[in-house]
Amino acid sequence: MAIGVLALLGFQLVDSAFVARLGTAPLAAQSFTFPLSFLIIGVQVGMGIAIAALVSRALGAGETGRARRLGSLVLLVGTAVIALLVLALYFAQEPVFRRLGAETASLALIRDYWAPQLLAAWLGAALYFGYSLFRAHGNTRLPGSLMVLTSLVNLALDPLLIFGVGAWPGLGLPGAAWATVLAFGVGLLVLGVRLRGMHWLAGAGLLVEARRSIRPFLGIAGPAMVSQLMPPLAAMLAIAVVARLGEAEVAAWGLASRLETLSLMVVLAMTMSLPPWLGRCYGAGDWGQVHRLMRLALRVVVAWQLMLGMGLALASPWVAEALSGNPEVRDELAILIRFLLPSYAALGVCMLVVSAGNALGWPLRAMLMSAARLFVCYLPCLWAGAWIAGMSGLAVGAALGNLLAGLAAWQLLRRILASPRRSPAESS
Incomplete structure (x- = not known):
């Protein structure tokens, strides 16, 4: 899965690196769409967490028939829910992006990019639900392999569709989204072929299973989705703060967001x-x-993130130069890398505790931990830092917020693991 995630997130970073070659304005326009893209991802991940938890628990208890019915339900219902969300975001795009701080020039660029990007998001959600089903059955090899495959397809198509080749002029910013659409389409074809031979789905008894499982599903998916939706909300608030600093700062923040996930x-x-x-x-x-x-x-998590974060922080001028040739964007990005990357060791602790809480029947604690990380630790520190010292202060404040969140999550986990072994549902 680590190899697959590296490939998947790597192609998102590659997308932004190619778009950066188009200029600061297209990169800033793409950066404005990240929070809404994360909103879709938040819904799909929340549903995926719930289905992976319920299917794996059913398999652990020997209820294979129920596991098949649950798998079918999430594929049907999940893709329908994401389709409705995508349509809503398409029709609400102009007022939403204006509130995020996008100017008229950025809105014109976003308008051409947003429709194919939403299609890519829907295909990616359908692919993710399939990944969740495989992971619940203990198979991480296929999801990881498909992440690599889709990343390679996207990497091959990005320069062709963005910049063109020969007489083909290229599509510019929308080309990045169409490359992702085609890559995810290839992944879905392979996933569909593999699912047909797995016998993990059922066509009978779905309505009865839906009535039986709706409460436990919502009990996990509801808090999990709220937990996953809070980062996009925080990202919207964060980019609104960054937008006040300037277009180059927004572009640098967008690249830093891609680098963060990678x-x-x-x-x-x-x-x-x-x-x-x-x-x-x-x-x-x-x-x-x-x-x-x-x-x-x-x-x-702590050992890996500290080693990686310190290494990238020391190499920040060269990393920023590789990701953006624009001197203004490069300098701001180097500042963000220097302070943020080492702090992801603490952020990783918090993410792991939240993920485990959803799997072990502590969804409310996980949701509250997510809320505290973003709205008590991260955003106040980020805003205060930007107010005091501009982009440098913003980077320091965001890093401090991650550190505080990691310490809080560690204390919560220590109390949970030290408590008597009782039903997690009872201890929520």
């Missing part, structure tokens, strides 16, 4: 692969294994 590849891989394992332990009542898994995961 640098968190190990954490994201664990948040996808660890919960199904924890869910099976939950179903089997093996709490000793839960404790061992969490301790090991936390050690790996």
